[in-house]
Structures are given as C-alpha cells and as structure tokens.
Amino acid sequence: MSTAAARIADLLEDVPTASNPPGPHPAPAPDPAAEEPPRADGPVLVVTVVWGDLAQVPADLHVTGHYQSVAPAAAELALDAAISAGPRRTITEHTKLGWIGAQLGEVTYFPCKDGGPVRTAAVVGMGPMGTLTERRAHQMYASLLGEAVALGHVGTMATVLIGSGTGNLTVNQAARALVGGFAGILASAGPTQPTQPTPTVTQPTSAPAPRLTDVFVVEVDRLRAEQLHLALTRAAAKLPRLRIGPELREESGGRLFAPSAAVYALTALTGLARSEGAAAHDGSPGGTDPPDSPDPSDALHTVLAGFAPDIRREIREQLAHLAEVARTDLSLTVGRAMDDPEASGPGSGSVPVRMSVQSGIGGLRWAALTGRATVPERLVPVDMDLLRELVERLTEPTVEDAIELPDLLSRFVVPPDFQRLVTDDATVLLELDRDTASVPWEFLAGSRQAGGEQRDPLAIRTRLSRQLRTPYSRVMTEGLSDGPLRALVIGDPGDPEKGFQLPGARTEALAVATRLRDLGAKVTLFVGAANSTRQPGVDPARRLDVLRVLLCGGNHIVHYCGHSDFDPTGTGRRSGWVFADGLLTAQELALLERPPRIVVANACYTARLGGATGPGTPGTPGKPGAQPGAADQSPWGNPQAALVPSLADEFLRMGVGHYIGAAWRIPDDQGVSFAEEFYTHLLTGGAGGSGGSGGSEDAPPTVGDAVRAARKRLYEQRATGQRPPDTAPNGQRWSAWAAYQHYGDAADPFDRPDPSDRPGGS
Template sequence: MSTPVTIADLLEDAPTDHAWSPLPSAPTSGTARPAGRPPLTVTVVWGDLPEVPADLHVAGHYQAVLPAAAELALDIAISGGPRRLITEHTKLGWIDAQLGEVTYFPCRAGRVRSAAIVGMGPMGTLTERRAVQLHRSLLGEVMGLGHVQTLATVLIGSGTGNLTVAQAARALVHGFGGALRSQAPSAVASRLTEVLVVEIDRLRAEQLVRALTEAAAEQTSVRIAPRLREERSGSLSPQSAAVYALTALTGLTGRTGTTPGEPGRPGGGGPPATGDLLGEVLAGLDPTIRDRVREQLGRLADVDRTDLTLRVRRTVDATEGAVPVRVSALSGVGGLRWAALTERATVPERLVPVDRDLLRQLVDRLTEPSAEDARDLPDLLSRFVVPPDFQQLLTDEAAVLMELDQETALVPWEFLADVKQHSGERDDPLAVRTPLSRQLRTPYSRVITEEVDAGPLKALVIGDPGDPEKGFQLPGARNEALAVSTQLSRLGVEVTLFVGAADSSRVAGILPATRLDVLRVLLAGGQHIVHYCGHSSFDASASGVRSGWVFADGLLTAQELVQLEHPPRIVVANACSTSRLAGAGRAAPSTEPLPGTPWGSPQALLVPSLAGEFLRVGVAHYLGAGWRVPDDQATSFATTFYTHLLETGPGEPEHTIGSAVHAARRALYRGHDGSSYAPASARHEPPDAAPDRQRNSTWAAYQHYGDPTDPFVSARGD
C-alpha cells in the first residue's frame, strides 16, 4: 500500500524561490522621454521594507491614522526605543499628510539610513487619479535630493475595496512618468536610477510584477525589471500558502497549463507519475465528491496563480498584536460619513442617510438598556447605521478602532453585532469577541507632553469624594476604590489612596478626597494610572460642554490640569452622571435634546465629554462607564482589567491596553465576575441604581478611548 500524499507534501513541488519564470520586459515604444535620460528602473522586491537596502525608504501615511503594516515596520526600524517617532508625531498632530506631502525622519544606526512618509490625505479619499498625483509629487521630491540613487517604497494605496493592485500599479507608473517628463533642472540632474517596490508576501509580489509590467507597456521613461528580486526578509501569508497548495494540486490533474516546464505546474515537470497521486490525496472523500473536486481542480489549472485570491480566517486568539481595523464614523449633512482602513484594504467614504430623531431614540434605549433592548436592538444598530460593505470588516480577526466625533461618540458602538441573514443565529457581540476602542476627533491637537519618568509604577485612586449632604455619597464607590487599591498593590504598584469627603464617614488611616489634595498629587507627576469612582457632571450650556469629577468642594475638570507636564498614561473613571445641567438645578429630560446637541441622554453625553477633556491634556487612554454599573460588577471589571494589564508570565509580552479592556468586558459578559446578583438593597446602592434586569449589559457600558494595540510599557525597565 502506497504512502498517503498530503497537502504539505505537494507544497514541496510548488513553485520555489528560484522557479520564477521571467516576465517580458516593457516595450520600448510609447511616450518619449527627454533626450539623454535613461529610463527609471522599477524593481519589485520580495522582502520587508526596512530590511531592503536603499538610500531612502518611503511609506504612505493617511491623515491622523497611526502607522500600520509597512509604515509601522519602518517606524519601528527608525525608532531607538519604545516611543516610535512616526506614531508619536501622528498622536501629537505634527504630520499634516496632505496628498503628496513628504515628511522626513531621522534614523538611528541600521539598514534604514533615511526615511520619509508621503501624505495620502484623509482616510477613504485616495482614488487612482489622486494616487497618480501622489506618486508624481513623491518622485519629483526625491529627484531633487542629490544623494538618492535608490528609493525603496511599497505599492501605496493598493488593497481590496480602495485601489486594486492594477489601479495602484497604473498610478505609480503614470505618476512616475509624469515626474520624469518634467523639464525641471532638478529632474535632469537627478542621480535616482532605481525604485524598489517592496512587498513582504511572495504571491502578492508576483502579482505586482505582472501589474507593473502591464501598466508600463506604453511607457519609455519607466522600465519594469522582468525578474522578482528576493530578500531573506520575505514571508508567505496563509492566503498565499493556500494558493500555492491549490497550484500544486492542479498540477496533478493532467491539464495543460499556461507555464510549461515549471515544477509543480500543469504541463510542467510536476511530481513523478507514480500512480494516481491526486486520488491518494482525495481518498478519504465520497466518490461523487471526489469526482467533482477533480473536475473543479481541472478548471482551476487554467487559471494563473496571480489571479487567485483566497481568504483565510484567523482565530480570535490572533487578535492581540494584529493590525487593527480602523473605522471612521462622523456626523455629516444628511447622515453619517463612514470610511474604513484595514491591513490590506481601504474603503472610500460612504454616506448613510440617518434620521436623527430615530438615532436619538436608539441611543437613549441602548444607554442603560433593559434586558429586552440589549438583546433586540444591537442588530438594528448594525443594520440601521453601518454600510453593508463595512459590516463584513467588523469581525473578530483584529481589534477595531473607531474614529468618532462628539456626536457619533454618543452612540453605544460596543453593542455592534454581526448581521445575520435569516439564520436566527446570535453570535457574541463584537466587543466581546475582539478589542473595540474609540478615538475622538476634536478641533484641537493633543498637547505636547512627556511620558512619566522611569521608576516604579504609581497609581492614584480616588473613591466617593462627593458631598453626602447633597446626596452624592456612594458606598459602592468606596468599596471599589479599596478593592482597586488592594489589587494594584498586590500587582506591585505604589498606590496613593483618597476616600470620602472631608465631612463624611472616614476610613481609618486613609486621607479624605479633596480637589486640592488630588490636584497636588497629579501636578507633582509620576502617576501612571488614575482611577476615579464617584459622581461626574457637565455643563451643557451655550458656551459648550465642560465636564469633570464631583468633589464635595467643587468640580475637578481638565482646566485645573492644563499645567500637567507628565499626565498619567491611563485614566479609569467609573463615574455616573449627576443628571443635572449646571446652574439649572433640574434633571435633564431624556425626551428633549440637550443644549447644543441633537441628543437627549445626559448619561450618553458624559463619557465622550469627559474623555475629550482628559485627552486634551495629554492622557493617552481614557476608560469610562457610559451608564450606571452595579457596584460588584464595577469592581470586578476594574480588577480584571488591571490583572490582565499588569500580570504577565515569564517571557510573555506585555498585554495591550485594548486586550485588557476586552478581557474585562468578556468576563462580565460571560458571568465569570463572581457577582452575587443580590438585590439593590443588599448592595447598598441608591434607590435609582440600575435594576437587576440591566445587569447583563454592563459589559457594554465601558468605553475605551485610545489605541487598542498600545502596550502598557511599564516604567520598570522590563
């Protein structure tokens, strides 16, 4: 009996690194180039951008979008420590990234000697025509640099849903051709002779050679190198591996292929004909199915492998460290404006017409929802406001980062769910299956701040600072502060603890929480974490929204923190709204929009307004509850969050802040929080506390503003 043949065995006969069949060179006829100037050679390189030798390395950059993929690899290569140059400049608002604008960065010792990024404009706006302008501007700039002979870049703008590989290739060739036809003296004197277009995935690199060769067929100023250059830094994605496996299988069908003589290809050398190898591979299948598989593989044998695209789904365990899916949902005239950016895809802007009154009703009912609304309305939210082609991007394959403005931030996006078509199945919500975080678009840039100095981790914990005579005393907040303090201390954090107002019942050995003492500790710097549990309030007046934390002696806002030189990295605020408009002395009616907003829920407005205030003074991450959370669940969320964030095993990389939020949400959702589900009276909550029927939705109350992939780099030097 012969030995069974597996897919892994067949992969050994797939096209190897040295089995590349040369593609024809671009014709020499077509658009004339200026006399005396040789054509610019464009070579596709299979490798990692920072590892490919060149005089200048360039990646594309969207406005206000943190680096990912090739740009992130370049950022890491040029940065000498945990603070990445391009990432930090993006956070600080220092990169304008207008279309075609080139920004240069210094480089440390290494393979990358000089680095730059070229602006791609706002996310979702890059068309083929604009990409031509980008490449023309880029090459014109580089030709003006007297020392650059070799430029290494990537195929900027390519990806499913935005520019195809063919479109991006045409844009590069036409843009470069336009720059080369320029009669500017700098172009004539340029030393630039070669542009390396680097692609880390092998199959996609083959696709680039083909697309660029076809795009340059009518060009004489741009020549495409006929062979793929290979570097050791290249890799093979699961999708490409699957394509090569199928290519090997089609070689066993006996069909005549399009590339004679290539090992493992139809009509080529292929595996030795020792029996029916394909039959052995398919031996475990039903005969009818086996015949159909053989038939379909025969059809596939006539398809060039560079025309194949497969999608291989990653598991939820792969989300940590993956490039996040970035989604922009902004308010606009007539509805919501959407755009999206993934590791390989950019989706142009979509406008979804939305009735504001209906959306306000939906927001109100999903803010502190009943059990029925928490079960039934998330599907409506996804169908009502999310474009259909965006819904397939919101999966558990990677973290999701939503860019929001002050209006769209009021929507409880944590309830987003997969849209099912008539199946009746209900998956776990998106925020339970993968990290989901927010980024707030504001009219101001983040202020220039410095990280907390190296040293032991420090935290400031504040609990129940409200005036008991005004009904702001929260015994549950005291318990949470004490539990958080104990947990952080166990995890090796130095904790400064303030609990209760000065005239309230005191906890032995613990100082009361006053604005002056809290401000003294904050302005002194050195706090990596600030945890607040108590009441919050805001002034929704004609002059704007001003939010802060309620103390017995007044409201502590970001205004008091403008002199903060070393802001905390993380602020966690389990703060419920006082539900009062400042100066009005009355509850805000949920049926009327608040002044200056289209929204009626003061609680929904609270977290975005507080987050905006603290992000403005340089806080990198703000985590707050969008509605009232039962005391035991609030404590459970906080302790789970800090445990996941700070407790890592030997050799285990530090967890990201997004994954810590995700772990805490998931624990509440799955009931692993140890809650007793006791009645409100037994939990010592105020009479208007969230009823038990709402307890199953508290996981969605927590909103995280910040980059979910950002690791909590401790100041202990590990």
C-alpha cells in the first residue's frame, strides 16, 4: 500500500473474519425495506453516533449485547458497574447464576440503583459465543428495536455496535446488520395518518407510530466512532425512515486508544510528507510549506517543536522521501484496544481466553472468545474411541503417559487455531458439558514444533478453570461476609467394616485444620466414622452432625477427604460423599441458605456402593483389579473421570462458588502439600508459600491464583533426573498436579470476611 495514499479506512477492520469469510460472489446486505416501495410518511428513527461512555449518555433505555454464560466485559461491564449499588455486580451475578438465557434477540432487563446515570438497563441475547454472523445479528437488532418500540414509554435508547466488540463482525458488517434490522421494524410499522377533520363515520386507522425517536450508538474510542459513523451513513443512505445524524456527537468518557492514536499520527505524517513533497517540487526554499498553504501537520507541531532546527529539518526530509516510496516495509495491524485488565480480575494483566468444548455427533464443537477476537463455533472431527482411550490413559496415568500424552492431547483434540490461544499466557476458562468435562484438560501443554523444547503445561503457566454448561439455574444465596473466617474439615468418614478406612485422609484433615487455624480461621473438625478408631479430642464424622454444621454454621470453606460415589438409586447421575451411614449429596443441602464459598474435595471413586461386590480396597476404575459399580455409566468408559464433574455439578447447583476436586488418587503427602499451599496463597496472597506470585496490597488473591500456586508446588515436587520405576504410586506422584480440577471463575477474588482476623492482625 502506498504510504501517501494511506487512509484510515484502509488501516482498520474492513476485512473478512473467520465467521464471515469472503465468498466468490458476496451476497448483498439484507435490505428489508426493498421488499416494498420506500415510504417517507411512516415513523422516522434518528440514529446518532456518540463518542463517549455508554453509561454517561442520557437515555431512557441502555442496552448492550450478551453472550450465553459469558461474564460481562468492556461496555457491558461498564453498564453493569453503573447500575449496581454494591460490590456484587448485578449482570455479572445473574450470569454466574445462569439467570440470563441470552437466546438470540432475547432482551433481559435489570434494576438500576437510585440516582445513577442509567434509569433502565437491559441486555440483548447474542446466543452462544462464536455463532453470531451478520445474518443472525440482523435478526438480533430487529428483535431489539421491536422490543424497545413495544415498550411504548421509551423515547431514546443508547446502545453500542453489538457484535463487533471482540472481532466477531467487522464494523461494516455490524453496521449493515443494525441498519437492516432496524429498517425491517420501521417498515412494518406502516404509514402514519395525516391530520384530517373529525370524520362523521368511524374509519380504520393504521398502528400508531412508535414513540421511540432516537437511538444513540455509543463508541468509547474516537477513531472507531468515526468509522462507525461512516459505515452507518453508507448502509442507511437509501432508507428514508432511518436517518443517521450528520455529525459525530461528543459526550463525556470518550477515549483515544493507542492503536487509534497511531493511525491518527500516521495519517498526519503522510499528510505532512505530501505537503513537503509538493513544496519541494514547487521550489519553496528550505522545503517549507508555502505561507498561504494549510499545514496538515498541526497535530505534530507540539512534538516537533522540542527538536533542534537541524533535526527537525532532517525529519521533514525523511518524511518527504517516505511519500515518494510506492511500497514500504511498514506492516501495521490496527485493532480495538484490549479491554481494561481490571475486567478480567485483579492482577490478571490480560483478558481471559474463554473456550467452549461441547460433545457433538462425530466430534467436538469448539468456540472461543478472547479480548480481541471471536473464533466461530465449528465441529472438529474426532475419533471418539481414540478419545476415550486417551482419557482413560490420562486418568491416573503412568509416568510414561503423563510425560508423552499431553502433547498428543493438544494436537489430537485441540484445533490448530485454538492451539495458538492456549499458548498465550492468559487466564483460560473452559466451558464444558458433562461429557467433555471428563477430559483431563489440565494436561494441555500447547503445541510445539517437532524436536522443540517442551513447555510447562498451561495449568502451570497460567490460571485455568472450568465451567459446566447446565440447563438449570443456580441458587441465589446471601454472601458470607460477616464474622470471622469459618471452615469445616471432614476426614475419613467411611465405614472401616466395609473397607472404606483411609488413614491418609485422616492425616490430610488434621494437617488442613491445623493450617487453617494458623491462618486465622475458626475450624470445625470431624474425623473418622463413629465405629472407627477415634481421634483424641475430635468428634466423629456422622452425616447428621456434618449436615447440622453445614446448615447452621455459615462456613466459608469446606474441605473433605475421603471416598465419593455415584448414587445409582436416584434419577440422573447424582453423586456425593461417602459416610458410614450413607451418601451425603447436595440434595441434603438444598435448604442451605448460605452455602460455602469454596469446597475442596480430595475424594476418590469407591466403585463399591450400589451393587458392587467384594471386600477390600476399592479398585481404580479402568485399571487392573478394578471392581465396576452400578454407576459405571460414563460415556468415556471411566467413572473416575466423570466423578469430579458430577460432584461439582451437584455443589455448584446449590450455590457453591468454587469446587476444587481431585480426579484420581493422590499420594497422602501431596494431598497435604496441595491443600497447605492453596490455603496459604488464598488467605495471605502467597506469603510463605512456595509457588505462584504474591498478592498485592490493593487486590485480594484470586481463587485461580491459589489453585495455580498449589498445582505448581506439586509440579515442582515431581521426581527429577532419572525417571522413577513405572509403578502406580510413582505415576500418581508424577501427575498429582493435574488431578486437581477447579470449577468456578479463576479471576474471582477471595476477600476474607474479617481482615482484622488475619494472623498478627488487631
């Protein structure tokens, strides 16, 4: 591209995207108004492009887009902050609880705090991430305008260019979708009736014109606002009922991001170069502009004034040469600036990468959403038999498999363009269904060149957490913010007469209770069944007593060490923790008004309840000596792999914020190491820990940071040097770090309920 001929439009986003690839014969933009002769006597809607902050633009209704199950970011997050009265943001909390359906075009309304700049707020559904195309966006905009018109009391609406925020659509594509959707609704309203004398006979009249007269499309970045105004003006040029404001309107809150500033600077530089070149050809002395010629370089005068005259003259000469070059080695990619790092959690430094992996017929359905782009949903063919075998071998793997198979997992299951995402050191959130949750994604390492150096796994390099896609809405609960930090610790509650005694679980429970007390928590401890060897000074773990403390104790943290199992007598795939007197499931906790914030469970699958026969130590499913139970119904053929997702599903349903569980048996000392590092990092920001980065004074540590620090500690404790013998215990020790799965938001900060209760506090 000739630098002298560079234009802002050439340097921005007027290019096809993955979800809207160019075709040999591009289809024209949809124009519903073309279906009938244009009528100028109907309702007219004025669309004004505003440079500013959406929440600061006065309007009767403020609207942003919302992807299914995706936490607010960018404009939606700003709107969320504007309408929320307390620290718990309204739209964010509704998203976590699954209360926003976000079907395409579905509008959800939210209450707003009194006295705020926003009176009425709503989000319009964009469907699952990765599925928004220009045609679907057209339908979404039509639904949005139809809803706003139907309200009857909305005269002005402020929104953003929905669909272009993360690169799913270009500005031009999203602008065409907006114009097409709005025009269709306006065309269906029919013409208004002219004023006439009162008729002597009753005559039918058309539907009244909508009260909505103005829509403000707000853009926070100045250059994108200019581009948006141009795109809307072109798209609506032949639509008499849809008028685009002739000028860009400025409101407070507008910004100029670095990429846009670079484009403005480049434009000014090329203008200056053209001016210098023209002056040189005219023979002007010194290569300066003619006195009567307008100087296009006003934006650079302040900067250039700081240089000595000789240097300033040299700069001008170089710019003149640049203007004469037909092509240049300069490669400039301009896109929307990254969202505020605060949007992805304290101290994160980057916008999270959100990947959706769902099971489908013949393969896996992938989609992704990052701070800069949306990767559209696609079906990736995968041989499910091979995938089942891979899951089997990576569930409590041997040392050899733990070393060799993670790279295969990244190459065999993850599409190439998604592999580039997982190699980026940004927080990763995996949205999974009950089937794909059985895959040990913690082993993802990112693809590498053949013979290249092996990188640390993704779960060690950054925060990685999971979210289950479920059809239900979670329970809305009152937060636990009062009083001291309280924790419930349960160890080895199984019946020893049935072979469920676990001495290592007792050791872990006692060590965890001691560490939590040292960190300032008030701990309730239950260890062993009533008919087992009693721990001096510690109450036995009976289901009824544990349930009493759970329902009445208001515990922030619950830590469980013992056996878990599926309940084959119930409908579906209910699961829970094994006690000597039965299975404790989330069903028993349904009346819990304030569930724990965090549940940590080092719970191995028993394969013994509900019809399994034979005494002795429970076998490992899928391994030699395993004893299959009646609940062995996992689609991957390994109930152990499905245990943690099943337990997480049960507890998250009742309102638990985070569930952290081990997907296979962990050596006793490593279970203690993980727990101690996790709680140390969580409650002190990493002080005294051996892994992870320390917390800052102004931001509490996140749950994801604590999980990563604990994983890293186990990862660094693996056998080094010569590989140990390939036995089951050593295999567990080598891969224990990957067994821990975190269900919840990795960027969720953990605020202690009583900061003064810290060790050494007042």
